[in-house]
Amino acid sequence: MHPPGSTEIASQAITFMAALMLVLQLLMIPQRMLLATIRLFAIQSFLLAAIAAVVAYHHQASHVYVVAILTVVGKVLLLPWLLNRLVRRIEIHQEIEPLLNAPASMLLGGGLTLLGYVVARPFTSLERLGHNTLAIALTLLLTGFFLMINRRKAITQVLALLTVENGVMLAAVALTTYGMPLVVELGIFFDVLVAVMVLGILVYRIRENIASIDTSQLNQLKG
């Protein structure tokens, strides 16, 4: 069905792009400019779309092309545009000093990558195309959670959540032959869009109310 050698090429392309997604994730850890972080997320999402496109081309599966197009429209164009607008409107451009400083965070990011690879090891036989994609997906998840804890600006937390979602979608591409069924992909797509809008509304209201989007100041509810 596939020409000889094409599986090898597709597999290597996916491995390469997944690795780039990981690199972008690690670059986000020390990044403090919000607009730059948004750009890193957009490029990472573009790589995810490209991986989906390779899968679609390789299997001649048209519904996976739809997934790739949705990813480009949603996560590469629309969400970064929305978040950019939000950053401009609330006029906060920079993240404050994170809980862990940059070198320590990078070190921890490396450790989490290692952990992701160890955890994914027993499941490598399940991967369809590409190598270590599941490991990278788990690493995106772990570092995404770390970013959420380590950063205090609400927008950075939203971005961290989105990278976690990228990780889950990468796992979906890595572990299944043709990705998730189209109706599920559509559901996830709209949920993520609405989630960012809802979070945006909340960020805006928090900014209006406490003149900051530093979530460590949200600490009155206890017990």
Place this chain on the structure above:
Amino acid sequence: MLLLTPILLAPLLAGCLCLAARSVRMMEALGTAAFAATLGLGIALAHQVLARGAVTEWDEFLRADALSAWMVLLISVVSLSTMLYAGRYFRRDQETGMATAGRVREFYALTPLFGAGMFLVVLSNNLGVMWAAVESTALSSVLLVALYNRRTSLEAAWKYVILGSIGLALALLGTVFVYAAACKNQPDSIPSFNWSYMMSVAARLDPHLLKLAFVFAVVGYGTKAGLAPMHTWLPDAHSEAPSPTSAMLSGVSLKIALYALIRFHILASACLDSGFSRNLLLVFGLFSMLLAVPFILVQRNLKRMLAYSSLEHVGLICAGIAMNTPATIFGALLHMGYHALAKPVLFFASGNIHQTFHSLEFRLIGPGVAKVLPGTALLMGLAALAAIGLPPFGLFLSELTIVSGGLASGQTVATVLILAALLGSFWGILQHLSRILLGSRKQGDTTQDARPADGLPAMAMLMAALAVFSLWLPEPLLELLRQGAQLIGGKP
């Protein structure tokens, strides 16, 4: 005749129409009509499920079995009573300037959407669509939690949405793993992700993947269901939301997430022979129950205390299902229903108390609520007695069923822990509520704008239903619950 589609469309339509409606009364009528319609349709659906087994529509995209039909009834009843209560509640909030007209419209538009999302969770056949629907309930309810736009309600909403999203990302990963297991079985085609199909191939799925999937589902959907230790958003969201929303969150939304988790539990126990999923559910259920007790005992805020009580009830339902005998599962399903009738009454009463005394702190409410709001105090007292499990109310019956089922099957340790937790919260709630409801007002009490009749119809309706169903359960309902319990505990 289509049944499932109108159940989904009625609240969806009502929510959209509320955006265009002219007056608050109009929005109220729309919401009430929508949920009254779903209640009627739900009853028809229950009859049809009993007569013919699972009902499917749109090429099996929607599917309802006994469990789904039961959940449809719960969602409809709680949402309907919320709509009946909300009218007076928000009129008063608007008078005092607590909420603007825009915020009230937000409530009436989002609440039916919240309901529609919950209906989709229980009616979708596809496990991936079920995930998307759970996420949609989280997103529609978060703005409701933030409705008052206070600093604390924004904090609660932020915590709710961030923790909920993390949880749901993990649940999505669990969902992906289940689908990966199906793909592994059928490498050359696109397998269906329908519940009915997954169950038919369950025995042939990769057990390692299923185990991994279930762990992610427990943590993920468990966060949304408020299981400890992922429950930290729960007391904040329940106490900061407007009281009608608190009632919906506690009365059904927690159980909807638990429903999603139960689906994974059924699938996992059909695939894995060991009690892997059962044991995990039991641990989380018992831990939630035991953790809730100290927080109830030392609580100083009325709605936070009720939220911790919900945590305890969810833990009990989870533990009852995990003990996996026909009696305990039946008891757990029955408990879902009784709790859905009793808890909203308590939250509605707290709404009345909040609007009259302008505080939720026990200290500031003070003793003697019964002197100022006799009707509210009476119904609240009765609902509280029901909620802590006193006879003759139904929660006593369902708790007794779970406990005796646990003892009969030799799960003594778990049963004793359940009893201890029940006793602890019994004492805590009784003590707190008797202190504020009974006694006489302090000297120099300046409460002026008491409106004793507010919100009574909705509360009385729920209490009447609770009283009737405590003494008499119609045979079709019992049969529905039996069939639901059979679905969960299919294999001993």
